[in-house]
Amino acid sequence: MKIESLKGTLLFWVLVPLAAVVAVNLWTSYLNARGTADLVTDRTLEASVRSIAEYTSVEQGMIAAQIPPSALEMFNTGHGDHVYYRVESDDGRLLAGYADVPVPKDRGPQSQPIAYQHDFRSQPMRLIAMEYPVVGAGPAVSVLVVVGVTLKAHNAMLLNIWLTAAIQQFVLLVIAGGMIGTGLTRGLAPLLRLRDAVLRRDDSDMKPFSESTQSELRPLIAALNNYMLRVHEQMEAQRRFIANAAHQLKTPLALLATQAAFAQRAGADRDREEALSALQANTMMTARLVSQLLVLSRAEPRSGARRSGRTDMVETARAVLDDFAATALKSSIELGFEEGGTPIVVPGDPVLLREMLVNLIDNALRYTPAGGSVTVSIAAEEGLCRIVIVDDGPGIPPEEQTRVFERFYRIPGSGGDGSGLGLAIVREIVETAGGTVTLAEGANGRGLAVDIRLPLAEL
Ligand SMILES: Nc1ncnc2c1ncn2[C@@H]1O[C@H](COP(=O)(O)OP(=O)(O)OP(=O)(O)O)[C@@H](O)[C@H]1O
Ligand SMILES: [Mg+2]
Numbered sequence: 001m002k003i004e005s006l007k008g009t010l011l012f013w014v015l016v017p018l019a020a021v022v023a024v025n026l027w028t029s030y031l032n033a034r035g036t037a038d039l040v041t042d043r044t045l046e047a048s049v050r051s052i053a054e055y056t057s058v059e060q061g062m063i064a065a066q067i068p069p070s071a072l073e074m075f076n077t078g079h080g081d082h083v084y085y086r087v088e089s090d091d092g093r094l095l096a097g098y099a100d101v102p103v104p105k106d107r108g109p110q111s112q113p114i115a116y117q118h119d120f121r122s123q124p125m126r127l128i129a130m131e132y133p134v135v136g137a138g139p140a141v142s143v144l145v146v147v148g149v150t151l152k153a154h155n156a157m158l159l160n161i162w163l164t165a166a167i168q169q170f171v172l173l174v175i176a177g178g179m180i181g182t183g184l185t186r187g188l189a190p191l192l193r194l195r196d197a198v199l200r201r202d203d204s205d206m207k208p209f210s211e212s213t214q215s216e217l218r219p220l221i222a223a224l225n226n227y228m229l230r231v232h233e234q235m236e237a238q239r240r241f242i243a244n245a246a247h248q249l250k251t252p253l254a255l256l257a258t259q260a261a262f263a264q265r266a267g268a269d270r271d272r273e274e275a276l277s278a279l280q281a282n283t284m285m286t287a288r289l290v291s292q293l294l295v296l297s298r299a300e301p302r303s304g305a306r307r308s309g310r311t312d313m314v315e316t317a318r319a320v321l322d323d324f325a326a327t328a329l330k331s332s333i334e335l336g337f338e339e340g341g342t343p344i345v346v347p348g349d350p351v352l353l354r355e356m357l358v359n360l361i362d363n364a365l366r367y368t369p370a371g372g373s374v375t376v377s378i379a380a381e382e383g384l385c386r387i388v389i390v391d392d393g394p395g396i397p398p399e400e401q402t403r404v405f406e407r408f409y410r411i412p413g414s415g416g417d418g419s420g421l422g423l424a425i426v427r428e429i430v431e432t433a434g435g436t437v438t439l440a441e442g443a444n445g446r447g448l449a450v451d452i453r454l455p456l457a458e459l
Contacts, residue, residue, distance in 0.1 A: 033161035045128035053132035065095035299428040338377035348433035368393035392447035
């Protein structure tokens, strides 16, 4: 069973068992009340029987019964009950009363009252029968006296006793419910205060909530604070990223404006030609920066681009190397590819994984001087896809090897017109794909080796 409110759930689990207890209690108090009413009725019946029995006597050798008025008056309780009696000699002769008043099957020993319940003239009745020795007639002579009374007074008494108990219990239940309700309201107040505090919070206010409260709430507040901290860090990272991106875009855009103005003013065709080709190169660089920023926001480990899709790294690398063939040729760099001839499939977005290779091969070609060599090798090793890109350029000194992965970081004095995003993009993509990337020295202690390990796709 699902109840929306915590208070409702608690009340349910307290009040339902309590109501069950009360129900059982009402039943037992009904039985008690009936026992009491039976007892009182029986006592009165017994007194009546005894007083009738005591008035039987022997007159002129015959047993005679008399009914003293007090024997019937004691039933006069104002409830309009009917009293019936039957006095019988032990040879079965009716001495007084009604011959059809029911008698018990077994008469029992003398002077022992027998109580029983029986319908008489279609009304339920309670009766007492008693065998009684007749005064002055010797011990062997006895009479049977039966007195029965309808149950109006009996039932009224039962109801009265039972209702009193029921009302007491109902009052107790109401008081208990009220007290539990108050207790719950007070107990849940800190939770509601926390809710209000969270609702009132300004979006930019990331101060942790106070943990000085009930021990049960502390873990919740700690979790909330922890969550806010992570969101805060995420927001800060995004804010920095946007600020950096805007800053990085400002320079090439300003340059574009300058180059455009220069081209406009240029008198000679040759000057204009030169200005326009510079403008075109700068435009392409800016466009690359923008596309890199887009890739970065796509590869963000927490963004929606999870490890979807499958990519054959061998085929992807071959395509990327084809694209770079002309560049390598232009800078007289030997571009090599080593692979086993079989596809190596990893889980991950093909566009992002391609972008990863593009950035690494672009770096290797860009920072390796003319005449150098760049080798890309791909192999499946120990259940991983291992990609190594080695060049024999200047390499990256160990103290810079962590920083180069930061966004917009370039080693001071690096030539060319990069924006320092390439390796940051590589790391984001590799981590999104569940792999690792490390930097090391290239062969013969020269150049750079970028070592990437990615999990293999399931077959
Ligand atoms: N193969 C390499 N050999 C030597 N230095 C490298 C190599 N790859 C990267 N670096 C150094 O690491 C720095 C960061 O590289 P990264 O690719 O992140 O940025 P970038 O190449 O400067 O710009 P972008 O790739 O965004 O156009 C570079 O500025 C460069 O100094
Ligand atoms: Mg680069």
